Amino acid sequence: MAEYFVGNKEYFPGIGKIKYEGPKSDNPLAFKYYDPDKKVGGKTMKEHLRFAVAYWHSFCGDGTDMFGAGTQKQPWKQDAKDPMEGAEHKLDAAFEFITKLGAEFYCFHDRDIAPEGATPAESEKNLMTIVAKAKERQKATGVKLLWGTANLFSNPRFMNGAATNPDFAVVSHAAAQVKAAIDATIELGGQGYTFWGGREGYMSLLNTDLKREKEHLGRFLVMARDYARSRGFTGVFYIEPKPMEPSKHQYDFDVETVAGFLKQFGLEKDFRMNIEANHAELAGHDFHHELETAAALGLFGSVDANRGDPRNGWDTDQFPMSYYETSLAMLTILKIGGFTTGGLNFDAHIRRNSVDPSDLFEAHIGGMDAFAVGLEVAHRIIQDGKYAAFVKQRYASFDAGDGARFEKGQMKFEELAGLAKEYGSVGFTSGKQERLENLLNQYLLGL
Amino acid sequence: MAEYFVGNKEYFPGIGKIKYEGPKSDNPLAFKYYDPDKKVGGKTMKEHLRFAVAYWHSFCGDGTDMFGAGTQKQPWKQDAKDPMEGAEHKLDAAFEFITKLGAEFYCFHDRDIAPEGATPAESEKNLMTIVAKAKERQKATGVKLLWGTANLFSNPRFMNGAATNPDFAVVSHAAAQVKAAIDATIELGGQGYTFWGGREGYMSLLNTDLKREKEHLGRFLVMARDYARSRGFTGVFYIEPKPMEPSKHQYDFDVETVAGFLKQFGLEKDFRMNIEANHAELAGHDFHHELETAAALGLFGSVDANRGDPRNGWDTDQFPMSYYETSLAMLTILKIGGFTTGGLNFDAHIRRNSVDPSDLFEAHIGGMDAFAVGLEVAHRIIQDGKYAAFVKQRYASFDAGDGARFEKGQMKFEELAGLAKEYGSVGFTSGKQERLENLLNQYLLGL
């Protein structure tokens, strides 16, 4: 079993490489639908889905919530003689887990993988020390970095924001972290670098200069991009919408808000959206809506794959399981050609009372299976072509004649208005929503 | 009492001109706080607040809801020999009401004031016939048109949208209505023209080409603007964000979404936001947030003054009464110099069980009083200067030195990052939220 981990100690003993066993398997530690090498329309499932494990939830989080202490006894946290040795143990556990699971990628924040030092310089040194070790493990296992990021929200110094902090000194600390995290991402061959503005928002408008804060955020992102490009980073920058929590209101509210922001600061060429299901829900949107909106704007990038609970108004970050959500998500993604640099990052954590070592595996297996099913459903939908044909026909009046002239901007308003001669029965074409929904259910069960 | 109405019949007998009687008055038909000619910082209350009565709710709506028929027996609807005479009776009732109330403005949809005819041409003729009569009444009473708009959602032909309808023929009908409504607005000296996209959104993504629909909407607005300008309209175009209802999702979700949309289609010079409190709430925002956001983007225009119920997830369109909401709204509006072409339009209706003729007056009186109090509170806050001074001080590190260079874009990321030498106690400045909230309460009670 040594092939599945690279460190000195096995942190998930008794669990080997997770295998595909098919839909009838009653082995909780096997894939039922995710068959990595199965071809779906010219690419393998693995190539399509590009799964990533989130370092923070899986190896740092321990079940702590606002009402109680951690419950999950992660062995890699237990016998290190100092924080740097602890970080290396965690790295071993992470690569063991990712390798056994068979995920292709991982994602991390700077502080997930290396401890903060006494000064910015020491923090950076710690980070780069661990990065060197991670690089070795990447090489040894073939696991790759989907994207890196910096944690600009946990340290108390960011309590008033990071790039939007009213104190310029804090902005410089944010920059120090981002610079090092970009360097680390480049060093590890990361295909993307992500910004999530955990505290880039406000707690109260009474003490906030909203305009100035947003401008600082724009400035900061421009500078960070320029730095990364100057260092040879050719990957994609992601920005991750979230409407609130921990702040009362976060500037990157949703896809549309962020799209406007990116254009305002000339960032729309370099940045793409990293869209999270649970964040969509908190913003009052379907996950599918956010994906379609980003796709329509040409700004889709990557996915934080999880789910919320529609009854709970906070980020529950549960593992995705709804075939409806995964099918519609993959439908949008396939329609625009699939992932390029992005992937499906499990920004999800097991429940606080999921304390068996195998629970972390089972949760990821469930999420991967759910997206494998979603991929197959979406592929069937596209192959079948019924939806696309219906939608094309629905807008056919814009494909020729006056409609096409309207669409191309070749018509004056007076002329357009003049076309309306009789009320007649104009507009009474059924949207056929129920038929299309029924069809989705058929596709889901395998039409 | 004849001076307060202009038609042949008094529709609100027994109710005269509403007067200011002061905070101790127990006359439900008197203003307690709104004293039109009282000066607040150089302008009268009337000049500041620019109240408008919404034709649709006050003279067309009758208490109907999804679960039952109308309850309010409006006499102007009862004895007309045909729809056009009915429209004129309604006009009389409206001008009587507005004049007795002492509001300076009104707002209307085309179909509110004139009935749809058998053809677009007849509808337009009906509209312009009533417009001529409205113009006389405006002249006779001094009441002005704040803005006009077209109802592109009630007629069944718009069931799949108006400018975003998948059937081009419907788009032309929408244009016919908007063209006539723009003409009507110009004829009546309207200071603005408003777009609210009641069905410009989708019921299901399964049958929707979201990208194409949004482009059609953009195209339509460009064409309508160009038409209006070609006809000499010099007023402002308003666009009114609303996230949903009746559609599942409406494209003009919130201020940020609309701002991005306006820029995408080059409309940001001519369009401003008409912000509604209840719509803000449905989008998950504070009314104050939407106002501040529009102000920061330079896109604030006008206000649909109402309130929702935070427990009810639909547009309850109640009259504004919260001093907190009106104070914070007026604070933002005063900070940016007050209304120019916009105003406070009561897009609100009395409750279904408010069936006394005086209820319509009392509701408006309450709303006007609430904004009069809000104006005074906001003025006190600005005069006192404590909030402004606190906020200025909070961001002072950006007013000089490195912070100012950062803000002006005169710094590279490496330099910024390099400024972070020691962690020290950087960033631990209290936001003083509780102090500022306590202060708001003091201002509210008259500090």
Added chain:
Amino acid sequence: MAEYFVGNKEYFPGIGKIKYEGPKSDNPLAFKYYDPDKKVGGKTMKEHLRFAVAYWHSFCGDGTDMFGAGTQKQPWKQDAKDPMEGAEHKLDAAFEFITKLGAEFYCFHDRDIAPEGATPAESEKNLMTIVAKAKERQKATGVKLLWGTANLFSNPRFMNGAATNPDFAVVSHAAAQVKAAIDATIELGGQGYTFWGGREGYMSLLNTDLKREKEHLGRFLVMARDYARSRGFTGVFYIEPKPMEPSKHQYDFDVETVAGFLKQFGLEKDFRMNIEANHAELAGHDFHHELETAAALGLFGSVDANRGDPRNGWDTDQFPMSYYETSLAMLTILKIGGFTTGGLNFDAHIRRNSVDPSDLFEAHIGGMDAFAVGLEVAHRIIQDGKYAAFVKQRYASFDAGDGARFEKGQMKFEELAGLAKEYGSVGFTSGKQERLENLLNQYLLGL
């Protein structure tokens, strides 16, 4: 095709009896999963599911919403010489539809089937006239009445409530309607009688004596029950929780609230819950939660089968389609032995833009298929026994020894407290939520 309708005119021409064609069928007018005579664990699907068509949505509603007029041109509304003839046409259309669809039951409000007359006596006469005709059609077709009810919310006289109206005279009008509706239900062999308190709540606490209103409601239900029993009604009374809309707050908020209310007024023997998915959602509960809660309280009765949109805060009353919701619903229902007098009533309406005559069929077909799938999934789960075994084991410490003594009330608090000697690792048993969720997905795809 004459066998499928009983009147003189065919209202759904071109559509015959809906047949089961299996999962691969691409006929939108065929069942894919609902095979009425298929046995699932000893009963046929039809016996299990007891589908009912809701008269109000399917034959009265026409696509009207708060923002626009009806869109659906129902031929049965178009050529009647008076309201009573219209009612008979509607009856013909209804029985034609129900028969073609193959639903076993229907449900109605008094005003759905017969028009209000000029006096209570005339209204009752109208009702009983139509009831006689409905009885004939029931006999001719075999279609049965699941339950009847009275519409105590549409008429303006109920604007302040019905049984909770502050005006006693209105309470008597509510009683007149309920009495006649009970008589009608008995006459038609209805297996239940339902109360939904559309306006039994408040718009504002400022004008409401909440305690007195709730007592009036309790009194009213007691009296109505006694009347029905005295008339020989042996069926079940249902009460349908809904938290709000059209009222701001409705007294029958959710299952727990109603359970407390029933006990307070001694109604818990005769009343059971009619649980609606969309109402559960508006109350902040999963549909499954409300069903489980009612089951645990011994108060489950029947289901209003529909769905809401988790992004829209009003009663969208869409047809059920989520296999997750139908599976979990059927799981609870099967666990407690299945329906007795209750059934699955489609309290759902097609979208406003679903204007094809076939849309009404397709919507019901989709809902029936969704519940057929849910039934099969639930049956598989129960047969497999994994969930039940897990749960049983999870609580095993209460099945014997001290735990059992605690459960039976044979232990004092001091003794219980005294059992806690060492903290040890008490309580660290994984809830295995992810495993159980993964399993649900396997069951759903056919394990």
Added chain:
Amino acid sequence: MAEYFVGNKEYFPGIGKIKYEGPKSDNPLAFKYYDPDKKVGGKTMKEHLRFAVAYWHSFCGDGTDMFGAGTQKQPWKQDAKDPMEGAEHKLDAAFEFITKLGAEFYCFHDRDIAPEGATPAESEKNLMTIVAKAKERQKATGVKLLWGTANLFSNPRFMNGAATNPDFAVVSHAAAQVKAAIDATIELGGQGYTFWGGREGYMSLLNTDLKREKEHLGRFLVMARDYARSRGFTGVFYIEPKPMEPSKHQYDFDVETVAGFLKQFGLEKDFRMNIEANHAELAGHDFHHELETAAALGLFGSVDANRGDPRNGWDTDQFPMSYYETSLAMLTILKIGGFTTGGLNFDAHIRRNSVDPSDLFEAHIGGMDAFAVGLEVAHRIIQDGKYAAFVKQRYASFDAGDGARFEKGQMKFEELAGLAKEYGSVGFTSGKQERLENLLNQYLLGL
């Protein structure tokens, strides 16, 4: 200044006894409206409002949230040689704070005041050791215990619930804690004992026997009550509704749910509700609604005074500041005779970025002022009598004649129905909601 604290060290140096300075004061550390000895209708403000400081938020919490570590550097946590000395320092800080603030009461969880030991016995010993010291300080300062409670949610052993844990051993640990906490409460003369079931609910219905869990909870409360009574506790038991968080669903969802539960287990004589504003909001209710409902059921007890943010779906636990909420709350409380054993406990914490030592004072001052204003407004409303008279008149038809007979149960349904002879204009009495809302605004500004 030594009179305001009792320990050896002053933890809030530079802040003395908070004094009333009146509405014009610009001293953030003075009361503007709360004048403890001011008489309002026969009782002083202090007697009316019975303010309590919540030990957990004010002396244990440090600004930690799910996204970051604590920010508030509480000196009482910094130089203790062991946990018990730390607990005593905290006690000193607490009594210093409460005394300086001038609150009459405090509330605590067992684990707030004393550290958990290595065994239940040691934990209890720790608790009673600190209780003895607290008793001295109560005596020295006059500060009293409003209520005590046990923290049954923070320790990992409660991850699956406490009294509802599927593992009986955990139930015994919960009992050990509750028993000791009851003993502590009795020893300190606490006027109440509170249950808040932080994890008494479920994360997933798939692994939960909801019925059995609720029965265990009922059993546990019965046993705990009997124990306390046997020990001579004559105070009130409070149960605190909350719908969710940290659990997905909490059994004590809202007032109505809890009322049904109390009756089911025969607890309604001994238990009263402790109602929290933020919890009401999370359950979809106005705070005022929950208070009125509890009052109507005769189950009102005490208040956890805070507020949520209607835009944020979690327990933000902010200090109350809305005069609307405090006025309506005090209106209900005064109407039923005011507090008896209960009081206004500030279950609220300062924002994470409120790091000045004075912020904790200012927050409490603001909350106390807000309730002082609410008290005065409510008193004015009651003195004025307009609301009461309106409501009485609105239901007058039930005060005599047939209405009264109906109310008393002296009428059969047939007779009631028979009273409805003519439809006429029955029921068209305006609810006057707008008038009553306007009046509230007048009262608020001092009518």
